[in-house]
Amino acid sequence: QVQLVESGGGLVQSGGSLRLSCTASINIFEFNVMGWYRQAPGKQRELVATINVGGRINEVDSVKGRFTISRDGAEKSVYLQMSSLKPEDTAVYYCYAAILSRNYWGQGTQVTVFS
Numbered sequence: 001q002v003q004l005v006e007s008g009g010g011l012v013q014s015g016g017s018l019r020l021s022c023t024a025s026i027n028i029f030e031f032n033v034m035g036w037y038r039q040a041p042g043k044q045r046e047l048v049a050t051i052n053v054g055g056r057i058n059e060v061d062s063v064k065g066r067f068t069i070s071r072d073g074a075e076k077s078v079y080l081q082m083s084s085l086k087p088e089d090t091a092v093y094y095c096y097a098a099i100l101s102r103n104y105w106g107q108g109t110q111v112t113v114f115s
Contacts, residue, residue: 002026002104004095009109012085016113020080022095022106028071029053031097031104034078035069038091038111045094049080063089085113 003025012018020036028034035050035058049059049069057069068081078095090113095106 002097002099004097004104004106006093006095006106006109009093009111011112011114014085014087014113014115016085017081017083018085018111020082020093020095020109020111021077022079023075023077024097026076028073028076028078028097031099034071034095034097036078036080036093037096038089038093039108040088040091043091048093050096051078082111085111087113087115089113 004022006022008020010018033050033052036048037045038048039045047060048063049067051057051069051071066084071078092108092110094108097104
């Protein structure tokens with residue numbers, strides 16, 4: 001059974017940094033794509049950044065230049081380094097992975113940015 005376990009959320013002041021980690025229960029290169037979504041209160045879940053098996057990265061415009069997605073096959077993990085955080089980045093961040101049409105989600109980790 002595929003499991004995704006996130007860690008690294010927390011409370012941070014505006015302008016600060018956090019690093020999110022997501023560890024999978026299987027070889028991450030079995031996934032077509034992995035990445036991060038987020039959901040703020042009262043809003044729909046949105047894509048933050050993804051990386052596909054070939055290494056292509058897709059990011060939402062609002063995080064370009066501030067967030068960096070990366071992965072480590074040996075650790076079976078994908079990471080989201082977040083810098084220059086803003087209050088509008090406050091959300092629950094979810095790890096996401098897909099194998100063909102099958103989607104997998106982590107339990108979510110809260111990121112709160114205060115000004």
